[in-house]
Amino acid sequence: MKALSLILRIVAIVGAAAAAYFFFAVKGDLKKANDDLSAAKKAAIAQSTAAAAEKDQFQKQVETLQTEKSDLDVRLGDEKRRVTELNTTLVDSRNEIARSQQEIRAKQTEITGLEARISSMQADLTALQAQGSPEALQKRITELEGNIAALNSELAAAKQAAAVSSGAAPAGTAAAEKPLVIDGTYTVLYADRGDKLMTLSLGADNGLKEGMSLSIARNGEAYADVYVKSVRPNMSVVYLANKSLLKSGEFITIASAK
8 A cells, every 4th residue: 555655755756856847847838928029010100100101102202293293284284275375466466477578469469550550641641741731631620630640549549458468557647656665585486497587575665667677596505696577566487697597486585676
């Protein structure tokens, strides 16, 4: 019995030792697992924080790009509207030049016809005067003189209308002198490379006159001297001799005019 009791006690001691070993072994593994879990949590939090910061930075970049895109859209819209306005002005300029040229040709034809009629009547008058001056003849002479006077009035009116159509001051009238105003930025409305002519967006309202010489600059640098061929209230046609013509839509400034 004593031996059995001793054996049982030994078994109990060994079991307790084994249980203690197992407990401490499991406890160590559990601590290691907890440490690993804590490290994993910290790493996950760090990654999440970095990802959130990267997301915020990316969002800010997106917002910046969207703002820039909006600004570019506004500027593009402004440029498109300006191009449309310039195209409209260009068409108006071409139409105005064509209409003026047509009016001038019509007036010149009318003047030529009137001059021919006056010459014919003057010849008739000279022939009648050479035949003497009976009462009937004198009456015809008076009639021809009245017709010539009327035709001369029509001729003067036609010449005045032609002068107005060409942009010049009518004969016998003094055009009101306008002060020279050339301190703005102006646009090349049209360029005719065949005739070396350009249409500019300033004219008689700026004090320009036919025959003037303008010193023009582009991008702040002197470019060339041009000569004013004709003027309208808000545009002028100039001749450029020794330089390449500027393009339609280019901006210029006027350094001097004389």
